[in-house]
Amino acid sequence: MINERVKSIGVAAMMIFLGGVLLSLRVGATAEYDEQIFLLLRLPRTISAIAVGGGLAVAGTLIQASLGNPLADPYTIGIASAAALGAVLGSLIKGHPLLGASVLAFAFSIGGLLLLTAWLRRSFRHSTEVLLAGVVTGFFFTSLAALVMALNDPAAWSSSVVWLMGSLGRLSLAQAVAVLGVILIIVAVGWMHWKPLDLIAVDEVSAESAGVDVAMFRKRLFIVVALITAICVSASGVIGFLGLLVPHVLRRLGIRGHYLLIPFAFLAGGGFLLVSDAFARTVARPSEIPVGVILAIIGAPSFLYMARTIAPGSRQP
8 A cells, every 4th residue: 555655656746747847848938939949948947947946855855854853944054045145246246257156156055064064063962953053044144145235236136136036047058957967966875875864864863773873974964965955056046945845745645765755856846846937937928937936935834834733843744
């Protein structure tokens, strides 16, 4: 019975993914279609959505297992806000290929990772402590980004604002393929650790008894999560709640073992972002709504519902 249910969920995830791909390739801000629109706009955007959606969903899966907190999200550790600050600074620097928005977003993401790692090296007392530190750090970096924008010419704000709201239309075909390739490699690294993930997600004491160095393993997971988040923010800007919702829904449906949960999360996350982006491109045609706005509208009430229904101290949804 369980196997049949897992198969059904896997088929549903694959159908959402394939349906999202077809939808993303066929619709857009314009109803017109030709080869140039397909190769220069829709195909790179589709590949970007797969990479970013799948990557963020897997990152959420890993961070929730690591912290034992179903409300954890890649953005709650402050990495995305650090990347947003880098993007804002990069958008104000003109004519320097090594100091562009994408490059600085990635550099600041890694900087945020190093700060978090240095802090964790001292101690890890409770998952709530990490989440609170991430939220405070996120507010700090977001405030710095707002300060930088306020002190500069408002005409230069447009690209920064779009970045902060999340958009998938910034990569070329070659860049999108490269991002997808790197994300798949990092996701594969995370998937290879599915056994200790299953142990630590249920009980840290049992994981220690089975020979897992929980503290060191958690730090390695944070590196994987931060790298995925940094690449995704560099590619698409800030897209929140995806890493929170997708693994939560899959666990509620009964997919708990990470051997299946990680690939299912990648498929479902990619498909969900594909569908959301297609909606964002067409609902106000010919104008386009940033996909991060759509996900925030869906994710914010969903988060509040999860916070009310999940028992305090529970390690899994």
